[in-house]
Amino acid sequence: MNNLLKPHNTLPQICSYCRAHGSAGERRFINEFLVPTLNSLNVDYDFDAYGNLTVVVSDAPVLFVAHIDTVHDINSNQEKQQLLLGDGILSLNTEKEPFRTCLGADDGAGISVLLYLISKGIGGTYLFTRCEERGGLGADYVLRHNKAFLERFKMAIEIDRKGYNEIITSQGVGDCASNAFAQDIADALGMMHAPSPNGTFTDVATFAEVIPECVNISAGYFNAHTCNEYVDLNYLDTLADALANVDFNALRIERIAGDFGDFGYFNIAQGSGWHQTPFSRMDDELTYEEVVALVQDEPAVAAEILFKLGVTHGDIDDVLGDLYDDYAEAVYASDSRH
Known part of the structure; x- marks a missing residue:
C-alpha cells in the first residue's frame, strides 16, 4: 500500500x-x-x-x-x-x-x-x-x-x-x-x-x-x-x-510563537493590515480610499495580494464591466437632468 x-x-x-x-x-x-x-x-x-x-x-x-x-x-x-x-x-x-x-x-x-x-x-x-x-x-x-x-x-x-x-x-x-x-x-x-x-x-x-x-x-x-x-x-x-x-x-525549537521579528509587510489571512503603514487596524476591512492609497504607495504589496488571492482575467473583466455600467448609468442620469 x-x-x-x-x-x-x-x-x-x-x-x-x-x-x-x-x-x-x-x-x-x-x-x-x-x-x-x-x-x-x-x-x-x-x-x-x-x-x-x-x-x-x-x-x-x-x-x-x-x-x-x-x-x-x-x-x-x-x-x-x-x-x-x-x-x-x-x-x-x-x-x-x-x-x-x-x-x-x-x-x-x-x-x-x-x-x-x-x-x-x-x-x-x-x-x-x-x-x-x-x-x-x-x-x-x-x-x-x-x-x-x-x-x-x-x-x-x-x-x-x-x-x-x-x-x-x-x-x-x-x-x-x-x-x-x-x-x-x-x-x-x-x-x-x-x-x-x-x-x-x-x-x-x-x-x-x-x-x-x-x-x-x-x-x-x-x-x-x-x-x-x-x-x-x-x-x-x-x-x-x-x-x-x-x-x-x-529538532531545535528556538522561535517564540507570535514573534515575527522586525521583518514583515502583510498578513493576508488575518487581515491584520500593513506593518509601519496607516493600515494597521486588526480585522477591519480597508476603506476604498485606503485601498487606493495602498496601490499607490505600495504597488508591490498590492500586486502580491492580488496574486495570492488568485485574481483571474475574468475577475478583472467583471470589475471593468461593472465600472463601465456604473459610469454609463451616471452619464445617463446626468443627461436626463439637462
Missing part, C-alpha cells in the same frame, strides 16, 4: 481534478479521491465547519499542512484535465487543454506527500486546508475558531514552496521559524535544502501566531498559477521518504 501512495502514483490523480475553491471539481476531488484514500488507510478524519480536513495519527507535536484548492477558474469546465508524464515530470497536456489555468501541483504536491506520510504511520497531525489561494481563509478559520488545537504543536511543516531546495523561514507576516530549526530539518533531509527568508504567504504563516516553528518546504513544482506549471515526481518521492525518516523530536 505504501508504494501505491508514493507521490509519483497519487499526484497525477490529484492533478487531474480542477480544484478551485468552492467548485464542483473541488467537491469531486474530496469525495472521489481524498476521502476514499483516507478510508483505504483506515484512519479517522474530521471536517470542521469550513471544510478543513484533519487526520490525527499520534499526539506528536507536529502539524503537517497542505492546501486542497487551486487557482483553476471556477467557471471553467470542471471535467478532469488531461496531463503529460515523461521522465518523472508531470505537466498539463496544453494541446488538449489550451484553456486551463494551471496544473494544480500547488498544492497537490503537498497533498501527495502528506498522504504518503499518513500511509507510513508517521506520528503527528495532518491538516488539509481549504481556500489558501483566496487568502488563506481556511487556515484563518482554524486560528479563529480552534486556537487551542493549534497550541498543541511545537512545529508546523507545509510542503507548498516552488523549486527544490528552500525551507522557508520568513513570509509576509515576518519570521515564522528560526534558522536553527530550518537547518536541522535540512540536515535531516540530506537533500541540499537550506533555510530561506524569501517566502510570500501560505497557511503556516497564519499558524505562526501560536505555533513556534512554522516552515514551508520546496515541493518540486515550477511556474505555479500558469498553464506551464510542472512538477518533478522523482523529487517528491525522495522528499516524502526523507521526511518519513526525520526525528522531529531532535
Whole structure:
C-alpha cells in the first residue's frame, strides 16, 4: 500500500481534478479521491465547519499542512484535465487543454506527500486546508475558531514552496521559524535544502501566531498559477521518504510563537493590515480610499495580494464591466437632468 501512495502514483490523480475553491471539481476531488484514500488507510478524519480536513495519527507535536484548492477558474469546465508524464515530470497536456489555468501541483504536491506520510504511520497531525489561494481563509478559520488545537504543536511543516531546495523561514507576516530549526530539518533531509527568508504567504504563516516553528518546504513544482506549471515526481518521492525518516523530536525549537521579528509587510489571512503603514487596524476591512492609497504607495504589496488571492482575467473583466455600467448609468442620469 505504501508504494501505491508514493507521490509519483497519487499526484497525477490529484492533478487531474480542477480544484478551485468552492467548485464542483473541488467537491469531486474530496469525495472521489481524498476521502476514499483516507478510508483505504483506515484512519479517522474530521471536517470542521469550513471544510478543513484533519487526520490525527499520534499526539506528536507536529502539524503537517497542505492546501486542497487551486487557482483553476471556477467557471471553467470542471471535467478532469488531461496531463503529460515523461521522465518523472508531470505537466498539463496544453494541446488538449489550451484553456486551463494551471496544473494544480500547488498544492497537490503537498497533498501527495502528506498522504504518503499518513500511509507510513508517521506520528503527528495532518491538516488539509481549504481556500489558501483566496487568502488563506481556511487556515484563518482554524486560528479563529480552534486556537487551542493549534497550541498543541511545537512545529508546523507545509510542503507548498516552488523549486527544490528552500525551507522557508520568513513570509509576509515576518519570521515564522528560526534558522536553527530550518537547518536541522535540512540536515535531516540530506537533500541540499537550506533555510530561506524569501517566502510570500501560505497557511503556516497564519499558524505562526501560536505555533513556534512554522516552515514551508520546496515541493518540486515550477511556474505555479500558469498553464506551464510542472512538477518533478522523482523529487517528491525522495522528499516524502526523507521526511518519513526525520526525528522531529531532535529538532531545535528556538522561535517564540507570535514573534515575527522586525521583518514583515502583510498578513493576508488575518487581515491584520500593513506593518509601519496607516493600515494597521486588526480585522477591519480597508476603506476604498485606503485601498487606493495602498496601490499607490505600495504597488508591490498590492500586486502580491492580488496574486495570492488568485485574481483571474475574468475577475478583472467583471470589475471593468461593472465600472463601465456604473459610469454609463451616471452619464445617463446626468443627461436626463439637462
